Amino acid sequence: MRVVEVTAYGGPEVLRMARRPEPEAGDVPGRVRVRLKAAAVNQADLKIRSGRFAAGLGDLAPPFVLGYDFAGRLLDPAPGLPEGTRVAGFVPWVAEGTGEGTYAEVIRADPTWLAPIPDDVDFTTAASVPLxxxxxxxxxxxxxxxxxASVLITGAGGVLGRFAVQHASAAGYRVAAVAGDESDVHLLGAEVVIPRGAPEEVITGVLGFAPERVDGVFDAALIGDSLLPAVKDGGAFVSASGERVPIAERDITVRVVVGHPDSARLKGMLEKIDSRELATRMADVLPLEEAAEAHRRAEAGHRPGRIVLMI
Structure with a gap:
């Protein structure tokens, strides 16, 4: 089968097409095979390829296959999902440590990673959602x-931040969003949109929204410590990555989110995509063999939204 391998740490040019044996039914107990139709390019893929996360990969070293998100068809039945079912999910790639990501024609998946795709949702859209x-x-x-409660979400113009605005609004929070595109983020549920700028400018915007400061922050843009003055004493701060985590002060609870598969929750999300209750956004769709170009565009901020590889 065709895969795209990271041949060495470096720029997009280190991504190369290669051939690997296709997995066979039952060759790994508890796993089922999915023939992929689409895989998304995530920021974590770029960081892993560059070598920035090499220390966190343990003994895993190139060549390996990148990729978290996927959409495709089951080649083997899974509990509640017959062979041929259209499914989406994400591979907890780093935790697995196998070097078998989703830039491939066929993957092995734990059934607990899988959610059925509604009939009217296409593969590329489904692949843009899970992680x-x-x-x-x-x-x-x-x-x-x-x-x-009042919540500030940074990076609200990005893929992760856009979903966070929607989920926070659905949870009943008052949302202030830091983004460049005001009108779009308002439509997703943000009460106030604060223009991107220096941290002190963002904090000024926060105080205009919540003079007593916000109850919580989800820092999808990884601004870090300089946002803490925007949070109430005893509030909550969640960072999107361990790369930039503030030192807790004033009884503020600081946590880092590490996404994990949740098939039941993903099923509901895909159903909301189908009913237009949840919105995703794609920047480009490229064939698998153009994975290097997809990485170049993602790093350049070619267009807002998720880049998806067709397989």
Whole structure:
């Protein structure tokens, strides 16, 4: 089967097409095979390829296959899902440590990663959802605030932040969003949109929204410590990555979200995509063999939204 391998740490040019044996039915106990139709390009893929996360990969070293999100058809039956079912999900790639990501024609998947795709949702759309939408929802869970609480979400123009705004609004929070595109983020549920700028400018915007400061922050843009003055004493701060985590002060609870598969929750999200209750956004769709170009566009901020590889 065709895969795209990271041949060495470096720029997009280290991504190369290669051939690997196709998995066989039952060759790994408890796993089922999925023939992929689409895989998404995530920011974590770019960081792993560059070598920035090499220390966190343990003994795993190139060549390996990148990729978290996927959509395709089951080649083997799974509990409640017959062979041929259209499914989406994400591979917890780093935790698995196998070097078998989703830039491939066939993957092995744990059935607990899989959610059925509604008939009217196409593969590319489905592949744009799992990791970012689940991580965003799990970040909002970690805030652990009562309905009506005020929440600041940074990076609200990005894929993760857009989902976070929608999930926070659905949870009953008052949302202030830091983004460049005001009108679009308002439509997703943000009460106030604060323009991107220096941290002190963002904090000024927050105080205009919540003079007593916000109850919580989800920092999808990884601004870090300089946002803490925007949070009430005893509030909550969730970072999207361990790369930039503030030192807790004033009894503020600081956590890092690490997205994990949740098939039941993903099923509901895909159903909301189908009913237009949840919105995703794609920037480009490229064939698998153009994975290097997809990485170039993602790093350049070619267009807002998720880049998806067709397989």
């Amino acid at each position: 970012s939408s689940l991580t965003a929802a799990q970040a909002i869970d970690l805030l652990d605030l009562p309905a009506g």
